[in-house]
Amino acid sequence: MPENAELTIFPTWTAGRPGYAQRIREAFQEHLEKTGLRLTSQRQRILDYLLTTEKHLSLNDIYQALRKHGVGRVTVFRTLKMLEEAKLVDHVTAAGGTSRFEVKLERPHHDHLICVHCGGIQEVRWPELEKIQDKICKTMGFSVAWHRHEVFGRCSACAEGKAS
Amino acid sequence: MPENAELTIFPTWTAGRPGYAQRIREAFQEHLEKTGLRLTSQRQRILDYLLTTEKHLSLNDIYQALRKHGVGRVTVFRTLKMLEEAKLVDHVTAAGGTSRFEVKLERPHHDHLICVHCGGIQEVRWPELEKIQDKICKTMGFSVAWHRHEVFGRCSACAEGKAS
DNA sequence: CTCCTAATTGAAACAGAGTTTCAATAAGCC
């Protein structure tokens, strides 16, 4: 499996959505004001990088991309945490167990199909399935906060070329 | 969240199943012979500990329990890996992100409801849900090898005492 | 614009799970 596989999120989620980048930046500023935080060049860069690179990025991916612009690892870590609290960003636990981040604003919840061969991540929505999940949890007296449903296997592309 | 929460697997899975311990030990030996590995006291102890303690144990839980009998951390690590390859043991990703292990032989597939408050793990089978998963994956041309469906929230016990 | 203060930053050090290395040890076979 390639070390940095093609980890696309809904292609053109940001791009295909007029004003999306604008809106998420505004929501970001709103959150900053509301919580008494400050707008710094680092925080701006990190959000912008997430917006322009439509992929599932790890903390380290972002750090490596922005260190040349003087953004530290710790700041990336803290900013991602803050963006998650602000519900502007979310994370997936990828194959290796590390967290990968994606913009969340206006995006519906989805789960991931992870190809063990090429490392590619496909996104999937199955409200029908989640309805059953919620129903069963309810009958067990378990109140769901969030869930992680990750399916591992071979994507259509890799299933054809059956070479290991 | 308590550091070592009550992490029960199906109560009496091993206990309520006459000869289970016996069968899994035999399967273990078979695997050793088949792959040219050797039966050591350490490997025996680790498997036995998993069998007698019907819980979802972390690598460290097992190490802490067996170090007094002269079993090293590395050996626990390697043995768990081997047991997973032999399909005798499986792991769950618990609340903190660490792996917890459980015996697998003859046990039906199940998923986990993980309480973020007390750390307790409940097991759940929902074939209906998984049927939908497989159906949708199929239509997407994705061939499922395995999946991990973990639901985080509050168990019934913790939901009542609403203290944080 | 300047000053002030509290928020922010990032190097460094730390934590914890997981993994490799390698010399010493033990299993299984003759």
Place this chain on the structure above:
DNA sequence: GGCTTATTGAAACTCTGTTTCAATTAGGAG
């Protein structure tokens, strides 16, 4: 018993994630 090879475990290392704290900066008050 003796030989060969797998196994073991201390130590060192990797990687992700996290805390600490002195230096820096945002942004509001003057």
